[in-house]
Amino acid sequence: MDISLVIPLYNEAESLPELYAWIERVMKANNFTYEVIFVNDGSTDNSWEVIERLKARSPFIKGIKFRRNYGKSPGLHCGFERAQGDVIITMDADLQDSPDEIPELYRMIMEDGYDLVSGWKKKRYDPISKTIPTKLFNATARKFSGIKLHDFNCGLKAYKNIVIKNIEVYNDMHRYIPYLAKIAGFNKIGEKVVKHQARKYGTTKFGLSRFVNGYLDLITLWFTSRF
């Protein structure tokens, strides 16, 4: 199998049909063999019913359902355990990430030989209350990790299968997967500028606490990497 898409989601019912139709178009146009793993992180809307409906129509869809909301990191972790593709691509479920980026991300892993390629939302469509703290956060993450990425927390990323099978994404560590990969010995980390869109439906699932948690996790990882 060429590609596993891992998509964690919490209350994104409105976006899912549109997202899957777009993914299907891209996969067909490029003749990729693939699976889409939707990880329903304890949604309280009807996201799971929508996934079941899509699943009934397409053999390429797999669903994981959490009984309650555990967070994006455990969602990714369970998706990674299940993923079978040569290349694993993660994306958010809210249509902020574009499936049109999939072919080039796949090519960078398979042909250019990257272990991990991280998206860079160079032009962001987020409120200013988020974009400014994010700049500071990325500068700190670069300093601590020694990895020259502009956008650590971009939901759109691609990995060699072996990379995701050798990292454990816990707490809120989804913000630092490139750092986790580096600590696990994967050094060929690349970046690709990706298109970003404003959220079409619903609202962000992370408040300002994201930055507090983010810095705490970064310090934890930095200590871990010393030993």
Ligand code: UDP
């Ligand atoms: N998400 C999740 N569990 C959570 C919070 C978020 O699975 O507890 C998913 C969410 O549904 C989306 C992705 O993680 O698919 C990114 O979340 P969001 O769009 O709210 O973050 P932002 O784009 O504002 O950083």
Ligand code: MG
């Ligand atoms: Mg989003």
